[in-house]
Amino acid sequence: MSSGPDFEKHDLIPAIAQDADTGDVLMMAWMNREAYEETLRTGRVCYYSRSRKKLWRKGEESGNVQELQSIYFDCDADTILVKVNQIGGAACHEGYKSCFFQRVDPSTRVVQVEGERLFDPAVVYKKS
Amino acid sequence: MSSGPDFEKHDLIPAIAQDADTGDVLMMAWMNREAYEETLRTGRVCYYSRSRKKLWRKGEESGNVQELQSIYFDCDADTILVKVNQIGGAACHEGYKSCFFQRVDPSTRVVQVEGERLFDPAVVYKKS
Numbered sequence: 036m037s038s039g040p041d042f043e044k045h046d047l048i049p050a051i052a053q054d055a056d057t058g059d060v061l062m063m064a065w066m067n068r069e070a071y072e073e074t075l076r077t078g079r080v081c082y083y084s085r086s087r088k089k090l091w092r093k094g095e096e097s098g099n100v101q102e103l104q105s106i107y108f109d110c111d112a113d114t115i116l117v118k119v120n121q122i123g124g125a126a127c128h129e130g131y132k133s134c135f136f137q138r139v140d141p142s143t144r145v146v147q148v149e150g151e152r153l154f155d156p157a158v159v160y161k162k163s
Numbered sequence: 164m165s166s167g168p169d170f171e172k173h174d175l176i177p178a179i180a181q182d183a184d185t186g187d188v189l190m191m192a193w194m195n196r197e198a199y200e201e202t203l204r205t206g207r208v209c210y211y212s213r214s215r216k217k218l219w220r221k222g223e224e225s226g227n228v229q230e231l232q233s234i235y236f237d238c239d240a241d242t243i244l245v246k247v248n249q250i251g252g253a254a255c256h257e258g259y260k261s262c263f264f265q266r267v268d269p270s271t272r273v274v275q276v277e278g279e280r281l282f283d284p285a286v287v288y289k290k291s
Contacts, residue, residue, distance in 0.1 A: 063179060108265050110256065114263075134238045
């Protein structure tokens, strides 16, 4: 058994966020060791943004923070699962509860949107 | 809206498998375009093994295949979510239902195993 996720093998490890109450898979992002440590220490989920190349305190802009309920790592110690209380109800920057709101029909390849927009991204992120 | 996961940006995309009935997150692995296409075509989940560098038809050795119930991709089109019927009940090669059977206590860092072993890996994979 490992003592925790292995950041020696990979600097960045995928972290899956799941709604602790409903079981909905909300999003997948990345953690480095610093983000993982901050998540444990603060009880709020912190990722590492690959595009911005810095810690990403989820919800720092929108207020939709993720309160950590429990944290797991997998058999290979190279993936993290966080169960969270998603403040604001929506994890996705596009305003949906889950980032996985696009469903593919395997036969037709038609993509359908599942779920409603809970907020308007233009308002929350004050983009002009 | 995208027409599907974007394999132009990244050859390999993380794919999260979730139990369609219970909502348990079972595992995370990787798909390339070929694995994704095979999954859609066959209705059985196929990943790409980074270590073996080839398609990984989940369950081909253990019999514990994953029947595809539905398939989603995320807002950035760079992560896949499959909801599956996990044959045999256990997704993890260590015999647990979920690969995320190790839970970390944020205060003490103590790791506890959650869940029972459903099979003995030594028997299923016939390792000597």
